[in-house]
Amino acid sequence: MPARNILVINCGSSSIKFALVNEAHSQFTLSGIAECLGHHDAVLQWQRGGEKDSLMIPNADHRAALSQLLPLVQGAAGGKLHGIGHRVVHGGERFTRAQRIDAAVLEAIRATAPLAPLHNPANLLGIEAALKLYPNLPQVAVFDTAFHQTLPEHAYRYALPEALYRQHGVRRYGFHGTSHRYVSHRAADMAGLSSGDSSWLSAHLGNGCSTCAIVNGQSRDTSMGLTPLEGLAMGTRSGDVDPNLHSHLARTLGWNLERIERLLNHESGLLGLSGLSNDMRSLEQARDQGHAGATLAIEVFCYRLAKSLAAMSCALPQLDGLIFTGGIGENSPLVRSKTVAHLKLLGLSLDKEANARCIRGVAGAIQSYGHPRVLVVPTNEERQIALDTLALLDG
């Protein structure tokens, strides 16, 4: 059977990220983004081989953008597209694995929207548009939360009255599951271990950041919670704060919920601390030039990350390795070394040269000799979504 092609779609409220994945290749055949959907400056940008191109698609909505994309995808796939994999942020407790999309699955994703009011409706826009455009193609939903459905109850319950959990679904769900799952499998391969018989700490550090404890291929704890705001300091998200901060701001500054949500989701994290940027690359450059805010933001980011990893270690029977992934985890020797420096009690220590070498997609072990394994593993959520889609087609 020739290698199959899966189109992977990740829809935001005004954007569609896409990648055409061939099961035989780790590089994407075609990838890109449609941005500013619904606006006059909507644009479709793509990359195929080394070539980049773009097309203005004024006022295009999700469906119009996908229909522009169709000929490009069919061309790149040589006319042979086998299925579509959709990234869906929140699967609630209903979805513990990827699902072939049918009316019942669509309804369940819709019903989960109150838990992810920004993300699930946007994901649904993409799914509904793709179903109309490609009614005969198998389509699969892959959930960010699904991997974490193996958390034990003592890890997913908050210390709140039970009714909030039973009647309103208030619990830890966790996110970035597709990435934590992908890199933990890759890490086991790299280490010559079986993923079904090994234990990992994983740090996914992109614009959103989370840690995860993975035992024998299953998530046992993770830092994000009911929403992706909990846990680590991130690009613009605060991560953990005292829950009373909400009432404090309301009482002392008269802020309403919307203002507080904007603060915590869009004005905090690296951006809030540095007063400069949410982008780690810019902060590292500013730190080199003595910028106090950038220096502090990086210190807080690494210390909070180390604290979270130490907490996650409670869920492991042993430590086979710590994994760094995501744009920061894959590219910042500085963040990796500062974080690991706080984890001496776990016995961790880095080899300076190996740490410096693992950037821009280079995977590898970076621990110093005789210390527990630390791996840099580039993530590939699109590939994992394509593999999950193919597995369901085979099933």
Ligand code: ADP
């Ligand atoms: P997303 O979560 O949107 O997928 P990414 O995984 O691409 O984001 O990660 C984006 C983050 O990675 C940004 O903070 C960016 O500055 C950081 N990053 C990318 N390259 C480097 C680098 N060379 N050094 C430090 N940080 C980097």
